[in-house]
Amino acid sequence: EEAKQEQLPTCISSVIPGWFSEISPMWPGEAHSLKVEKILFQGKSDYQNVMVFQSATYGKVLVLDGVIQLTERDECAYQEMITHLPLCSIPNPKKVLVIGGGDGGVLREVARHSSVEQIDICEIDKMVVDVSKQYFPDVAVGYEDPRVTLHVGDGVAFLKAVTEGTYDAIIVDSSDPIGPAQELFEKPFFHSVSKALRPGGVVCTQAESIWLHMHIIEDIVANCRQIFKGSVNYAWTTVPTYPSGVIGFMLCSTEGPSVDFKHPINPIDDDADKTQKPLKFYNSEIHSAAFCLPSFAKKVIDSK
Numbered sequence: 264e265e266a267k268q269e270q271l272p273t274c275i276s277s278v279i280p281g282w283f284s285e286i287s288p289m290w291p292g293e294a295h296s297l298k299v300e301k302i303l304f305q306g307k308s309d310y311q312n313v314m315v316f317q318s319a320t321y322g323k324v325l326v327l328d329g330v331i332q333l334t335e336r337d338e339c340a341y342q343e344m345i346t347h348l349p350l351c352s353i354p355n356p357k358k359v360l361v362i363g364g365g366d367g368g369v370l371r372e373v374a375r376h377s378s379v380e381q382i383d384i385c386e387i388d389k390m391v392v393d394v395s396k397q398y399f400p401d402v403a404v405g406y407e408d409p410r411v412t413l414h415v416g417d418g419v420a421f422l423k424a425v426t427e428g429t430y431d432a433i434i435v436d437s438s439d440p441i442g443p444a445q446e447l448f449e450k451p452f453f454h455s456v457s458k459a460l461r462p463g464g465v466v467c468t469q470a471e472s473i474w475l476h477m478h479i480i481e482d483i484v485a486n487c488r489q490i491f492k493g494s495v496n497y498a499w500t501t502v503p504t505y506p507s508g509v510i511g512f513m514l515c516s517t518e519g520p521s522v523d524f525k526h527p528i529n530p531i532d533d534d535a536d537k538t539q540k541p542l543k544f545y546n547s548e549i550h551s552a553a554f555c556l557p558s559f560a561k562k563v564i565d566s567k
């Protein structure tokens with residue numbers, strides 16, 4: 264048995280006796296596993312391996328290059344937080360850009376904001392969009408909003424071409440910095456983001472786990488403090504199927520009208536649109552709480 268284990272590939276996840284194990288150099292020495300009922304889709308796009316399986320306890324699961332992107336059961340915790348942390352922190356957001364987020368979940372959440380007039384999304388991989396529409400209709404429902412325009416392409420190139428000061432908010436719903444999302448964690452990208460935002464505009468980017476990736480977070484915070492002259496804050500939430508069970512967000516605003524991320528001023532009127540399902544995770548209390556950091560993380564982040 265031990266010999267068999269040793270022959271397993273080290274850097275790729277594999278479906279072994281009925282279980283999916285998430286093995287990656289980004290979290291060495293640990294691998295969260297889910298019991299597989301059925302593999303529903305396996306494909307290879309120009310950018311990554313794409314897989315969908317039915318799990319025993321978390322519903323359908325979307326996997327890119329061996330890494331879980333979302334499950335039907337806990338996607339609300341991620342999509343609602345990455346969207347409403349920025350959008351509930353500014354008055355009347357009108358123009359919103361999503362980078363990545365091909366599954367459509369962030370679009371679904373942005374669409375709850377009635378002030379929003381334009382929602383652009385730039386996702387690099389059309390296969391993620393198509394697979395999400397086919398297997399995750401409750402997530403991809405975000406594409407049905409008439410305010411949404413999909414651009415298939417690299418978010419880095421897209422942002423470079425954006426007219427200065429266009430967006431009220433930019434949400435970077437990226438995968439991990441190994442693979443096509445690498446540049447979305449680098450300084451030039453944050454520069455383009457800050458240029459594309461209006462004065463006092465906000466950005467929220469996926470910013471990894473305080474348990475696993477403090478070194479990545481430190482770099483992101485240091486870069487953001489140099490580039491964004493308004494507020495720079497780190498927040499986090501729980502997502503049981505992400506490595507270490509938590510994920511963080513970097514929230515920044517550009518110079519201009521000040522933004523106090525910790526005290527949301529633009530609550531969502533959950534009853535306004537009866538066609539939408541109610542929020543499952545986000546509320547104003549959890550919004551403020553998301554900025555309270557454990558001492559070990561606070562120390563590092565405050566020192567940057």
Ligand code: SAM
Binds near residue numbers: 327333338
């Ligand atoms: N919304 C998800 C959730 O619930 O956790 C997670 C992540 S989403 C699927 C990440 C997306 O970022 C992927 O679809 C990936 O193709 C996309 N992506 C990666 N690099 C990109 C780039 N350079 N430009 C645009 N999109 C990119």
